Amino acid sequence: MKHLEHNQDFRLNEILFEHRNKAYGAYVLRTESDRILTKAFFIGVGLLAAVSIIPVAISAFKSTETVIIQDPTPPIMIDVDKPNDPPAEVLPPQTVTPPPPSVRQYDSQVATPKRNANENGIVEDIPDDAIAGVKNDFTAPPAPQINVPTTVISGPGTVAPPKIAPVAPVEDPNKIVEGTELSKSADFEGGINAFRTKVMNKFDVSAFETEDVVSTKLTFIVEKDGTISNIKANGKDASFNAEAIRTIKAVKGKWIPGKNKRGESVRSYFSFPISMKFDN
DSSP states (O other): OHHHHHHHHHHHHHHHTTTSOTTSHHHHHHHSHHHHHHHHHHHHHHHHHHHHHHHHHHHHHHHHTOOOOOOOSOOOOOOTTOOOOOOOEEOOOEEEOOOOOOOOEEEOOOOOOOTTOOOTTOOOSOOTTOEEESOSSOOOOOOOOEEEOOEEOOSSOOOOOOOOOOOOOOOOTTOEEOGGGEEEOOEETTOHHHHHHHHHHHOOOTTOOOOSEEEEEEEEEEOTTSOEEEEEEOOSOHHHHHHHHHHHHHOOOOEEOEEETTSOEEEEEEEEEEEEEOOO
């Protein structure tokens, strides 16, 4: 049956390409179509089988080459409870004294002529490298001592932090020192009695007519240079306070500033009370 169909196709091709160029590609394709299809079928089946087999072969190849490698290095054990090595011991500097130089001498003293002299000490053969002296031996002068620091290391040691000297607090130069911080209080040149006399001589009493005792307490700051500042009066009579402040400012002369515990001049308070009774 297949043979008949093939013959029919062949006859049909002959009829179609009668009086035509049979070398044309379409004629060849039509006549060899069965063979080409068969060949293509087997090639496709082969490719499909190859694609299916390759992954299996690769996995099998990898499984045969798997090698387990064990680390031959044993684990390192660390003793955390082991105490630290003792610190390095530093020995004090040692003194190294170099040996004295070797110098040969001969006795160059001339013997005093006398009867029955001892001739045992006479040197007849003088070496070429000897020098003149008074003895046949030589004691070298003491060599200078050289301090060579020697360090003995008995372990890794520890590094001691550097000692930091305590920093003294910076004192405010404008601080007003008073009380127990003063080693010496401020004073007027010539004494406080001289200052009191000058105040009484310059005080203007003409403006006051009361017979009562009027008093006030003056406070001011004695500066480092001997001047005074910040003068205040705390009496009950405002006029008396004002006159007292004016009088203090009018007094000529300098003050000796107070001293702190270190003997330095500092600013300090000074109080000066004034009491007066006016006779009309």
